[in-house]
Amino acid sequence: MTARPPFPGIILILTFFCIVTLGICFAGCTAAIDPGPVRIGVLLPGNGPYAVHSPEGLAWGADAMNRRGGRTIELVYRDTSTGNISAHAEELAGRDDIDIIIGPATSAELTQIAPLVTERGKLLISPSVTTGLVTAEYKENDRFWRTCTADGRQVEAIFWIFRDDGVKKVSLVTANTPYGETFARLAPAAAAMNGVRITGAISLNTSDDFAEIAARIGEEEPETVVAAVYPEEAVRLADALHAAGSSAGLFLTDAGRSPYLLASLGERAEGIQGMSLSPDPSTGYAIAYEEAFGDAPSPFAAQTYDALLLAVYTAARQEAAPAEPLAASLRWVVSGDGTVKGWDPQEASEAAAMIRAGKHPAVTGASGPLRFGEPSSAGPLAGYYTRWTVEGGAFSEGTPVPSADVSVGLPGLSYDPAAGTGDGPVVWMVYPLVKGDRSFADSAYRGLFRAQESFDFTKREFSYDDLSLLDAVFSAGNFTEKPDLVITEGFQFTDASRAWAQANPDIRFFTLEQADFGLANACDVVMVPYGASYLAGVMAADMTETGRIGAVAGAPVAVIDPFVEGFRAGAKAYDPSVNVTVAYVGESFEGFGMPERAGEIARELREESVDVILMIAGSGNTGIVDAARETGDVYLIGEDTDQSYLAPNLVAASVVKQIDAIVYHAVENEIDGTFTPGRETWTLENGGTGLFVSTGFDEKYARIPIEWRERAIAAEKDYMTAAMP
Structure with missing residues (x-):
């Protein structure tokens, strides 16, 4: 028999007091302790035909966000083009300091590693597994997400193109993989809806005789061969069709687009067409990427960057709600209904700070709105596709089009909860159109991004669609975050810019193609082409x-x-x-x-x-x-x-027109304190305009x-x- 302790009520009270005291002390210590870096696992290829994700773009994004302060982001990268992907996944998923892993690249790899990662309670976010079969297979697994739209949308878009081009007969070649099976399953209905006849369908393995396949296609006499295959098979198929003297065009799905295609085929790649996922043109991501790396982003670079955003935001949510399951935190992140925040490092850092503070911003990414339905394995509700053609040894892209209705708009005006706390000046840019015009607005953003890489300042972006909002803010002086410099582009802003500058003499205005207002706080640039x-x-x-x-x-x-x-x-x-x-x-x-x-x-x-x-x-x-x-x-x-x-x-x-140089020059003058009112004229003679021969x-x-x-x-x-x- 166990002896009964004396005074049980006192012991219970003392025990409760100790628990509360320890809790208070622990909470105080927790607040003072640095939570350490956010470590994110990455399982993507760095080389080979599947290397279309831009790990360097991922590293740039993490580094740029780190420069803006907040919790440090560390990427733990394992190159899946070397070694065993299952071993890499086991290692990363087994680490206590990694909760989220970005990858893998293909559906076959997903089958290998998803159980290894998600069954340990970790999140797995793929930027490029597009097959529709994944949606059903992982329907009950809320720890698997993807930032790429499923291939059903792509199939529809491809056959819309054929209808518009007047193509009536196609041959369909699909890889004998879950990716290829999606196209084989969905293509007949999409073709029928658009008046296109599939004259033959072939499911191929890498061991097949491609010359025999080309001969069979020749007997079908298609106008175009649609191939849902990977780069290695695409190269072999293109060579076989060429050797067979086929006159049919070759149209590849997104998996076939890779630098490997160009390097392997050389001039034989000329004229090959295809479709791939694209960044949202209104975000300016493609422009920023080109400025940073000298080349257009690879096919899944934007989706890979967006996976990083979701990982960072989920970690921020976990700080605010540590008891919340990881999958629930990510679901909370993508259901935001507050201030809209964009993809770039400044916006992303602000969004993470807002989430840590309990705010609920509406986050968007480089590839488009980060909005998801149920289940998470279905991918985002909308994304962008672009049709490409190999011309001059490069992938030449058409205008990106959304897979569903998308409201194009720029990030929200105010930064909550810490508006105006940055050390540098605040610069507002007002475009004639949202980015994506491949002309005036895009060139101006190029200069703005270049300035951001060089100087410390906070930028806010607007377009002509925000004119009434801006009128109200400037006329009332009701600034959540007052700008130091406002840049407006285009003749259509002439009257508005004059009124804003007159009403706000302590704000400097730099205008393009408008008028010399004769004000001490206004400078206008005229470019004479x-x-x-x-x-x-x-x-x-x-x-x-x-x-x-x-x-x-x-x-x-x-x-x-x-x-x-x-x-x-x-x-x-x-x-x-x-x-x-x-x-x-x-x-x-x-x-x-x-x-x-x-x-x-x-x-x-x-x-x-x-x-x-x-x-x-x-x-x-x-x-x-x-x-x-x-x-x-x-x-x-x-x-x-x-x-x-x-x-x-x-x-x-x-x-x-050197619009990018002019915008950079305007920001540089603001930073240096050398703003000069009046008018600047840029011409052929002084290098402001010129003819660039391609x-x-x-x-x-x-x-x-x-x-x-x-x-x-x-x-x-x-x-x-x-x-x-």
Whole structure:
């Protein structure tokens, strides 16, 4: 028998007191203890045909966020192109300091490692397992997520393209994998809905005889071969079709797009088309990536970056709610309904701080809105796809299109809970359109991003759609976070910029293509593209085989006049007999955002034998490029920035404005305290504008900007004297 202790009530009270005291002490110690870094596992390939995720982009994002303070992010990377992926997964999942792992790359790898990771209570986020079969297989596993949309959307988009292109017969080749099975299962219905007939379907293994497969396809006589295969199979299939003398085009799904394709096929890759996931163009991620690394992002770079965002945000939520299950924390993160926060390191760091403080921001990513339905294995509700063509040895992309309705918009105005606490100045950028126009707005963002990489400041972004909000804020002076410098782009902001500057004399305004307001806090930059367009006219007149050239402009507005007049004058100076036709997409500002209408006009000009077109239609230029690919035998000249990447074999040159340099210059002056009011004029003579001759055309035409430079400068001065007294 056990003796009964005396005074049980006192003992219970003392015990309770000790527990409470220890709890209070523990809480105090916890608050003072550094929680240490957020360690995130990464299981992705660094080399080989499947290396399309950009681990370097992942490392850049983590480093950029770390520079902004907050809890340190550490990536624990294991290269799955070397070693055993299961062993790598066992190692990372077995670590107590890693709760979230980004990867793997393929559905076959997912089958290998998902149990090893999720059954230990860890989260697994894949940026590139797109097969639809995964949704059902992992329906009950709330610890598996993916940041890429499922392939059902891609199948639909591919056959929409064929319908629009007038393709009636295709052969379908699919890998004998879960990825290929998705396309084999869904393609017949998508084809039937779009009036396309599948003349034959082949499921292949890497051990198959590809020459025999090519011969079979030849008997089916398709117009296009659709191949849902991986890069190695894509290369072998392309070679077999070429050897068989097939006239059918080859169209690859997203898994087939890889630098391996270009390196293996060389010139034989020219003309291959396909579809792949794309960053959301309105976020500017692709521009930032190109600035950071010198190349366009790889196919799954944006989705990989978004996996990092979800991991960082989930860790922040765990700090605020440590008892919450990991999967519940991630579900909470993607259901935010507060201030919208974007993908970039500044926005991401702010979002993480808000989450740690108990706020619930609406987070978006590089690939689009980070919104998920049930189950988590289904992937995001919407993403972006782009059609690509191999041209000039590179992947040339068309306009990205969303897989579902997406509300395009910039991140929210205010930063809560610590608005205005940064050490550097606050810079507001107001674009004419949201990013993604591949012209004026994108070039300005390039300069802003470049400045962010160089200087310490806080940026906020707006577009013309925010005009009423900005009017209200500037007129009332009701700033959550007051800007030191405001940059507005485009003639459409002239009246607004003047009113804002007059009402806020302590804020500096840097305006592009507007007016000299005569205010001590305003500087306006005018870029005169007459001389550069003059050179473009000379080049077009030299190129034309028909004696007919043209220009497709967004609208007959003042900012377009020097383009048109310079182009016409240069062409006539080279050959007075050349006919120049100018057509306008619209009558006002909206004409710069209508790619379909711009494409229609380009087709009409081609029917009139116009074989060189100057594109000055803003984001509508992508429609002109699409039309040029269809009609053939026509060359293009881009605007504002080097647009050769739109179609390397078609865009012979671009009339460039150094918008990125001007924006960088504006921010640098603010940082240095050297803001100067008045007007700056940038021309061909002082390097503010110029004609950039595309690679592939430079051997024949690079001489023109040199030989005709002085005549173009003289003509530009005459124009400015007459038009800009």
